[in-house]
Amino acid sequence: MPEELEAFYGLPREVKFCRRCVISNQRPSSTVEFKNAKGVKKETIAFDDEGICAACRYVEMKEHQIDWAEREAQLIALCEQYRSKAGHYDCVVPGSGGKDSAFTAHVLKYKYGMHPLTVTWAPHIYTDIGFRNFQRWIGAGLDNVLFTPNGKLHRLLTRLAFENLMHPFQPFIVGQRHIAPKYSALYGIPLVFYGENQAEYGNNIEENFKPTMDPKFYESDGDLAQVVLGGVPAEALISQYGVSLNELQPYLPANRDKLRATGTTVHYLGYYLKWDPQECYYYAAEHTGFGVNDERTEGSYSKYSSIDDRIDPLHYYTTWIKFGIGRATYDASQEIRNRKITREEGVALVQRYDHEFIHKYFREILDYMDISEERFWEVINAGRSPHLWTSVGGEWRLRHAVWMGEATQGRGAES
């Protein structure tokens, strides 16, 4: 029966859940966001013959196959190669002052003796705790450039991304991903450090064995025709939405020639150090005064992850609608892999929180995008893929959930 149902976004028709964590095979891999357009078929997380997802397999390798002492030695050598002895910055670290970037920048400076310049692409709307953590991060002894994009355009692009792609975070991700390489070129600082590789969460597993980010994610030859923002080609934004080329600059990829001239390379610190988000939290709480939210985040059980942006809850709500993967699923999968919780606990958490609606900032989110509540639901409901959702008596229900039990799940998938 699921075979006959249409699957949006090019998602796999048959829904499977990893036998080790709680992620489903509907999770898309990272894409080149500035080319992300409507109807592009999504690459999704790989499951092997035993029904284990690529992210779980990679954690296995992290535990057993990778020589972390040797990797750290590589990091020390890399730092040695780039370290400035003339009083200059020698690496760019993008981030918000959340636990991961707090760890990255602080450990590079205070443990590995680098001189980082941190750069921040501002959240849509700072939360109080997010701004406080940002301030504390800088206050802990780091230089920072805070880049805040034109609010009028950013709101427009966010709305378009929501309406066209149901991916309201696309403009944010585009800006955020480009900013560090751009500052690398601007200030002539060739080394850029990201935290963990997103591949750890389920892209092609081989990506984890490269220390650097593929430049395709952040560079271009300047051809405007290749850029799509909020599902609208850049040229159409100019011709139809009255956006100027200058206004688009923050969202455009870095110029390839400038990057080559600078020698920019983007390294993942997670390649060199065995990444553990919880340990980043401990480090940040101790060294940069990072604080957690006053209460757990809607849609999940955690208090410390992705807490700096009031629009952020919408991002996870849309992934729940599009892929059946809510925020608790992301949090729990990561924690199962890193052996913080058991799968049984993860399943319970997903059942309890994944579906939770984002009441807290909902009005602000609507105001930010300047859309009505009716329009919001119109977009949301149009984005529910028939292979994932069914309407029972006017109420939307997921056809498959990790907590529905292996037995029914298996039958549903195989019949």
Place this chain on the structure above:
Amino acid sequence: MSERGAPRAAIVDYGVGNLYSVRSACAAVGLLAEITGEKAAILAADAVIVPGMGAFGDAMDTLRRMDLIEPLREIAAAGTPLIGICLGMQLFMSESEEFGHHQGLGVIPGPVVRFATPHQRSEELKVPHVGWARIAPARAVSSWSEWPLQGIDSGEYMYFVHSYYAVPSEPEVVFSVSRYGDIGFCSSLKRGNVFACQFHPERSGPKGLQVYRNIADHITGHPPATVKTNA
């Protein structure tokens, strides 16, 4: 354990109380103990332990309903070792002022009274008294040579949880005394086969267990435990 075939203690189950930690302590010293509310089993036991937590009046009501008041008095009179712990000790007394006036088992004459509450006193004392306090031999006793405190040093710490304490009217039954703030009180009493303590030996660490070991040795007729303290 015993050559003369397993003496058995009864732990009186009257609904509430720390029955399980008492049983664990008995087990730890090799004393067979059964949790029971049956009159016959209690009367047949080689020793009877009355544990307890909770309210005096409710406990007496329950004992009455279970028809255990007379059997417990009989045991006290018959010479079978009878041990009261915490509320169990208080129940041995003749009366209590807890939530009104209640008659006790009357095995030991004297009332049970409450620690004065903070606003009644100059020094602030939290009630209930929860924690460890030293026990010392009462004036009538220079050191403990009788069961079950033989081998326990004066000044040893025991664990207490209580808002009330017994005031025996016959000073000679007072076996140990303790202090809470500036209040001295009777922390254990002994008269022949009857021993009762306000503290919880089953929750008082190795020294508390020694009290149980002494009880076990007394019942089984083994020599006093003073020589095998840290066995």
Place this chain on the structure above:
Amino acid sequence: MSVRIIPRLEIKGPTLVKGVHLEGLRVLGSPEEFARFYYEQGADELLYVDVVASLYQRNSLLEMIERTSREIFIPLAVGGGLRSIDDIRAGLRAGADKVSINTAAIRNPQLIRDAATRFGSSTIVVSIEAKQRPDGSYEAYVDAGRERTGVEVLGWAQKVAELGAGEIIITSIDREGTGRGFDLELTRRVSELVPIPVIASGGAGRITDVIEVLTAGKADAVALSSLLHYQYLALARPNGSGLESGPPMASTKGYHSSSRILPASLPELKRHLEDAGLECRVAPVGAVRE
């Protein structure tokens, strides 16, 4: 009047965990192994808290309580996920001497009175997780610091005492796990307000913090976790061997505590308390396991 030092063991499934602000729970080892060690070291009581019970709507501590109470002869208090009189009875039957309730008490304050009547006041400990609001007042939280309740802490503490609780354990979420010291103001205000003993929890980074909360903070007892746990880990797992997921990143050793926490052993701590003029039970030297 002696003060009590109560190791607080936060438990998740079969493991001992420890967080910061009750978040980011590190798996540290077997609770029973730590419990035995603390018993031998002269702990005055033990507190087992299933920190995720409310999160998972379960109560899975019973077997562990049974095993622990058979071999550890000091008071054992148990909390986390106890929702009803039946749950409390089950915890006591398994061998706990006291129970600690939070979420269920806030949702249904009458449970405190019912439980105190049924099992005795001294059996019922009410746990209050407090977080300071911007205006300086404190709000009570439930579900291990994850859900706010709108309930003001001081009023709640007073009500808890009136309803018949035997003790209050007050935890500062802001300080918990950080080693920045106890919230003295919070502890003192609660302790002065209620006629029942108050156990301070959350924030101990060093021995002087413990002394401060027992004197200036007017606490009657102290619950400790990081301070003691990391001491034991350093002793028992100097190279991080046996840890659930091996040594953490950027460290060739095992879990270390935050630099704000100077771990201490129970005997060491008690020596300092005595030096500060605080009476406490010092366990017999070389106390043996029975």
